[in-house]
Amino acid sequence: MHQATAPHAVADHAFGVLASVRQVPLRDGWEVLQEVSRRLNTKRLVVADQVVGRPVGRPIPYQAGQVLEGQVKGRAGPSRAGERFRESGRCGPETGRAGTCTARPG
Template identity: 40%
Template structure:
């Protein structure tokens, strides 16, 4: 039981780190305030019906030269336009 809780806490910390990195990417790309970066990331998650941590992972991968799924890219563009 305790090991399962520790595993869940470690996963939560790892997810939080990736989400923070993704917010940073969104802030830089969109030239936004930190709160707006968080809102954009949530908006993309909701409009693509994708878990926030998964969207964050995609954004971080994209920032490192990887692909960004087309659905996520469209939702990100739309959310950035709304935030500006």
């Protein structure tokens, strides 16, 4: 039974990451994972795992990141996550990391 619920837990966690970091409505989370999975010919569980790992610094494959960005762009609401990250002093022109800023929770 535990093995059957583990994939759902990863997917649910990915929905939460998409909602909190990228402002994607929870109801759209499944569609985002499904479309990215279909376009990359990759299992949804793999995509969900990549989404979950991204905010904590695990790299995501370039192509997966591009497809994910495309899916998120049309669904995301206004977000201040990136702005809060920039305000924290961890990125921006003065740090030399202007093009590499990503919002991280916390």
